[in-house]
Amino acid sequence: MAKDYSAYFTRPSAKEARKRKTTQTPIVSFEAHINVRHLGVGKQYLIQTYGCQGNEADTENMRGILEQMGFTATEDETVADLIILNTCAIRENAENRVFGEIGRLKKYKKHNPDLILGVAGCMPQDESVVDRLLKSYPYVDLIFGTHNIHQLPYYLETAMFGKERVVEVLSIEGSIIENMPKKRQNTVKAWVHIMFGCDEFCTYCIVPYTRGKERSRQPEAILEEVRQLALEGYQEVTLLGQNVNAYGRDFTDKAYTFANLLEDLRHTDMPRIRFMTSHPRDFDQATVDVLAKGGNLMPHIHLPVQSGSNQVLKKMNRKYTLERYLDLVDALYEAIPDMSLTTDIIVGFPNETEEDFAQTLALVERCRFEGAFTFIFSARANTPAASYLDETAMAEKKARLQRLNTLVNDGYLKGNERFLNHTVEVLVDGESKHDDAVLAGYSKHGKLVNFKGPKALIGTRVNVRITEAKTWFLLGVYDESLT
Ligand code: 5AD
Ligand code: SF4
16 A cells, blocks of 8 residues: 655645744754765765756755765766756746656666655645655655755665655745755855745745745854855855845844845955845835945846736735836936846736736836846646636737747847947856857856956956847957956
8 A cells, every 4th residue: 555645744725824923933053964974975966956046055955965975976867876856846847847857767767776866846845746756756765845955864864774765845944954064066156045935925926835934044144154155265146035135024133134134245255246036025225225335246136027017916916016116126226327137027927918918018128127037927736826817828928928038138138238348347157158268257247248268267257348249148358458
């Protein structure tokens, strides 16, 4: 008889989740699991990461934990002893890709019966996904969610020695775990979580259920991490949170906000500070004011709007109006005149009319966005919008997406063109993907810049004079005398 796993997780419930109270989350320091440390010696791991930067950062924690256990990294599926898929649930096509991938990986279990295959991240936070994995993918050995990465050593111990499937998905977030080992992917740019979870409950979004309630890290822990990264030579950090503007809202012992955090980070030696993602409702004037001071706070703001129609914004539960959004954008342009503004937009929200959509197009022009992630609405099980009446045909939604993208691409190009003949500072990431004689990096405004120069420049900030502007990138010349 199939084992009953129901005790291990509960279905994310919109009703239950909405009863959340703002409480301060306990902080626990990660304990090195000495007795399981050696388990990975002589073994190789591979992690595939899907979705957002939050998942990228979680993968770095998994890598840190695994390497502490003695595992070494490999890119080669045929020799891996452990493969983990760190998954994303934000849209249906992200989930379908993962299920396809799990199917494809089955063959490696045949070659190597000791291979451990794990599914982690946001998808298992939904009970129906776990049901499907248990029923249709019996060769998946390990299933865990977003709240218990720090338990990975114990899960692996059970999977390796107990030879039984390990399924543990916590429906309720626990503590904030500090000092988890971390193996960063990049030696000059780092992700730094400032908070976890989301309490916004936009009606289309699965994140408040998969990532739990809002929990802010202590300012001292964040500042210490950024100072340490600066000492190690890191040039850029991106502060991460689903809604960074809500940072500190859960502190019960102090009044300390995102603006306070940015102000304190301004005084660190970290050359470049970015953050994502912002929520227009919670983005306050104090934050605009501190950003106006510039310095190491980069002039690129990602401010998801989702729609230009008040009636759609209301149905999305975004809790701001078009007018409020425009006021904020105006305040930002006034404070940071050369700012680069980007956004996220959903088209085809249930029963979005042509008139609603036309308002989104008008908003895009009005805001001078220099980039946007655009999506067709995807119904996520158990979210309120999944049950909204939706009579718009998919063909119509696709046509709207195309119209929107044409306008957005125009914004990308205009955003790049304004740097023609200017000299910009570029943090050099490495060789261009298309030509290894060319270097690639990002400017302060977040523009991709390609130029020729010695490899020794990789990992440094250099000045590049822009000679050509394309839609997706800038071309320039490195001139030592400019540096
Ligand atoms: N359908 C389509 N797009 C979505 N997003 C979030 N949930 C959905 C969904 N159900 C988009 C939003 C968000 C971005 C990260 O993903 O635009 O800002
Ligand atoms: Fe999802 Fe962002 Fe809304 Fe939170 S603020 S519910 S993460 S779209």
